[in-house]
Amino acid sequence: MNLTLKVWRQKNAQTAGKFVSYKAENISPDMSFLEMLDVVNESLTHKGDEPINFDHDCREGICGMCSLYINGHPHGPKRGITTCQLHMRTFHDGETITIEPWRAQAFPIVKDLAVDRSAFDRIQQAGGYVSVNTGGVPDGNAIPIPKVIADEAFNSATCIGCGACVAACKNASAMLFVSAKITQLGLLPQGQPERYRRVQSMVAQMDEEGFGSCTNTGACEAECPKEIKLTNIARMNNDYFSAKLFREEEVHEQGH
Amino acid sequence: MSEFKQTLNSSLGKKLIMALTGLFLCTFLIVHVGGNLLLFNNDNGFSFNVYANFLTHFPPIEVIAYLLYLSILVHALYGLILTVKNRKARPVRYAVAAKSDASWSSKNMGLLGSVLFLFIVIHMGDFWFRYHNDKTMGFKEYRTDLATGETKVSDYTPANAEFSHSVSTENNVEVVRVKDLHARVAYSFSNIIYVIFYVIAMGAVAFHLLHGFQSAFRTLGWVHRKYTPVVYFIGTWLFAVIIPLLFAAMPVYYYYLSTQGAH
Numbered sequence: 001m002n003l004t005l006k007v008w009r010q011k012n013a014q015t016a017g018k019f020v021s022y023k024a025e026n027i028s029p030d031m032s033f034l035e036m037l038d039v040v041n042e043s044l045t046h047k048g049d050e051p052i053n054f055d056h057d058c059r060e061g062i063c064g065m066c067s068l069y070i071n072g073h074p075h076g077p078k079r080g081i082t083t084c085q086l087h088m089r090t091f092h093d094g095e096t097i098t099i100e101p102w103r104a105q106a107f108p109i110v111k112d113l114a115v116d117r118s119a120f121d122r123i124q125q126a127g128g129y130v131s132v133n134t135g136g137v138p139d140g141n142a143i144p145i146p147k148v149i150a151d152e153a154f155n156s157a158t159c160i161g162c163g164a165c166v167a168a169c170k171n172a173s174a175m176l177f178v179s180a181k182i183t184q185l186g187l188l189p190q191g192q193p194e195r196y197r198r199v200q201s202m203v204a205q206m207d208e209e210g211f212g213s214c215t216n217t218g219a220c221e222a223e224c225p226k227e228i229k230l231t232n233i234a235r236m237n238n239d240y241f242s243a244k245l246f247r248e249e250e251v252h253e254q255g256h
Numbered sequence: 257m258s259e260f261k262q263t264l265n266s267s268l269g270k271k272l273i274m275a276l277t278g279l280f281l282c283t284f285l286i287v288h289v290g291g292n293l294l295l296f297n298n299d300n301g302f303s304f305n306v307y308a309n310f311l312t313h314f315p316p317i318e319v320i321a322y323l324l325y326l327s328i329l330v331h332a333l334y335g336l337i338l339t340v341k342n343r344k345a346r347p348v349r350y351a352v353a354a355k356s357d358a359s360w361s362s363k364n365m366g367l368l369g370s371v372l373f374l375f376i377v378i379h380m381g382d383f384w385f386r387y388h389n390d391k392t393m394g395f396k397e398y399r400t401d402l403a404t405g406e407t408k409v410s411d412y413t414p415a416n417a418e419f420s421h422s423v424s425t426e427n428n429v430e431v432v433r434v435k436d437l438h439a440r441v442a443y444s445f446s447n448i449i450y451v452i453f454y455v456i457a458m459g460a461v462a463f464h465l466l467h468g469f470q471s472a473f474r475t476l477g478w479v480h481r482k483y484t485p486v487v488y489f490i491g492t493w494l495f496a497v498i499i500p501l502l503f504a505a506m507p508v509y510y511y512y513l514s515t516q517g518a519h
Contacts, residue, residue, distance in 0.1 A: 172345035215342075215365060237477035
């Protein structure tokens with residue numbers, strides 16, 4: 001296959017970027033999208049040009065490191081996969097492919113197609129954990145959990161934090177990510193002690209990072225490589241308003 | 257108090273305000289379309305004018321009316337604030353437009369809302385403002401013979417400028433004198449440009465609520481396997497089809513009447 005790539009090149013967050021066209025020649029349809037970029041980078045290196053910078057790690061769809069906004073779709077046109085799982089047979093010979101980085105205020109560009117997604121780490125650190133006491137090891141099956149609840153929590157837990165939801169959202173909102181992280185813990189008994197504190201801390205951090213807000217368009221759900229459901233967002237909203245409006249964190253007025 | 261302030265200032269809090277004002281405006285639409293169906297009564301505007309008089313002179317309704325105007329302003333203002341904030345969240349746009357699966361209406365709520373705001377300003381200027389402030393607006397006198405139920409209509413010129421309405425009964429004849437908003441409606445809807453604008457605005461209502469009604473429930477966090485389909489059904493059929501169609505039928509019907517009268 002021979003393809004034309006329109007790639008966003010940007011030296012760093014401070015300088016302005018622009019699109020540069022490259023030819024990708026003799027590409028096997030069985031290559032993954034990232035392998036195709038490897039081939040292009042190889043030829044760029046041989047020519048003495050700067051290779052295209054993009055994020056990747058496991059290349060089997062579980063680490064959440066790869067990104068790329070390909071022809072108007074985060075992780076390319078196919079559903080339920082990451083860019084590393086996207087094969088070149090999805091495209092046709094002679095096609096022009098436009099590759100852009102995730103675009104969001106909260107995801108500043110590091111270089112070319114790589115963006116800094118540490119905003120997600122800070123949201124996670126704000127409350128995405130459960131407290132585990134020291135002492136004897138509890139029996140894993142000691143707390144009964146209905147299967148549907150466990151399944152739903154695990155579905156939310158499949159979020160790999162790649163940021164495709166932010167990239168797909170017209171408002172660059174991180175609510176699908178944040179709600180998945182809140183829900184995976186909030187549904188399970190182990191997550192109950194911090195449930196209402198967690199949702200407030202994580203939403204506060206999300207706002208702090210400068211993500212947009214949710215318009216319920218459903219674009220995030222459609223583009224999520226792990227097919228995280230929009231119901232997570234509703235569940236987060238419910239917990240948040242419940243925490244803010246109806247629950248008492250402190251029973252009495254505090255003097256200090 | 258500052259805790260509430262902080263809650264309402266968060267991104268979710270702003271959406272809560274949008275959802276609550278939006279749903280309140282939805283309930284208003286049901287009342288508004290119900291009352292205005294009186295326009296289809298072929299009674300020279302008797303029932304419609306009495307209804308308009310009731311709305312403007314019954315104190316609880318007046319209180320709710322001011323709550324309604326406030327809701328419209330808050331909904332529009334917060335819509336604007338959120339749109340600006342959301343645009344700031346993506347300072348550099350994509351070169352290729354997003355092809356993600358998302359309904360057209362969900363992506364154009366701001367545009368649809370702006371059309372509606374323009375419509376509300378014109379609509380209220382033409383009917384609400386005139387009804388309250390236009391001293392030249394005429395009055396009608398409806399004489400109903402209580403024995404036969406027959407109603408006769410005639411123009412009425414009040415003796416003093418402060419006159420608003422009166423109901424009296426003499427010799428088994430009920431005399432109702434009210435401001436003639438119906439004539440204003442008939443006059444406005446005889447203008448084709450006006451009729452087209454109204455129909456377009458009702459299209460905007462339909463698409464705005466097709467997304468907005470169910471989205472408000474999602475924002476409130478009320479998603480339930482059993483009730484969400486009901487919400488979708490009501491949002492689609494009642495708010496995006498039946499109500500806009502009934503509203504749009506009013507200017508079209510009055511335009512039709514005006515063309516009939518001309519011949």
